[in-house]
Amino acid sequence: MTDQEWTEVHALSGAYAVDALDDLEKARFEQHLHRCAECRAEVDSLREAAAVMSVDDVAPPSSLRADVLAGIEQIRPLPPLTTPEPTQVGTGRRVELKRRWSSAPLLVAAALVLVALAATAWIRPWQGGSSDELTAAERVIQADDVQRAAQRFADGSKATVYLSRSEGRAVVKTDDMALAPAGKVYELWLQTPEGVMERAGLMPDESDTTYLLEGDASDATGVGITVEPDGGSDQPTTTPILLVDLSA
Incomplete structure (x- = not known):
């Protein structure tokens, strides 16, 4: 796996945690998940955060999905902190590439918070909220x-x-x-x-x-x-x- 491919597959952890991958992406990421402890830990952490912020299961308004997707487009997904697979060099010596600390977990968590708050604001309008939020x-x-x-x-x-x-x-x-x-x-x-x-x-x-x-x-x-x-x-x-x- 190239360094670019390694980066791309790690960037799927947030979407996988909230079940937002298509079937091909999901299968690809689950193969990677078996051998990547960092991604397993991050997926578990994000799922716990999503569970804490969960709300009643109701149908959201049609505008909510568009609003959330518009906000996500402004966030650049970065991979989590990882140690990539060893890469072979010309001398036959194995070299481990160290990756700097990434802000991806914070960005993905922030995106989850925005989604949860947007859904909560619609499902449970606070006192004094707009009448448009009421049924x-x-x-x-x-x-x-x-x-x-x-x-x-x-x-x-x-x-x-x-x-x-x-x-x-x-x-x-x-x-x-x-x-x-x-x-x-x-x-x-x-x-x-x-x-x-x-x-x-x-x-x-x-x-x-x-x-x-x-x-x-x-x-x-x-x-x-x-x-x-x-x-x-x-x-x-x-x-x-x-x-x-x-x-x-």
């Missing part, structure tokens, strides 16, 4: 004009309705709610000022959920939940199990 449901729940009403059922479960006129949306949050009977589904409704019930979506088959209702809730006077056949109905076919008056 649509969170914007409704945290809106200044939010109306909130809760109903507790006989089995102890609870459903809470949030409505924001400024956001024009409503949210239903359930806690320990019994699942819909077999062949049935919970359907959500927005009640208009004329008393008409408009379809607003089918609730997920989950006991604890936060669901953003479909449709414009700017003028809604109520939110209801009925039990309907699988697939839902165009109009309620049963008496609502929940009907919250939001006309005030």
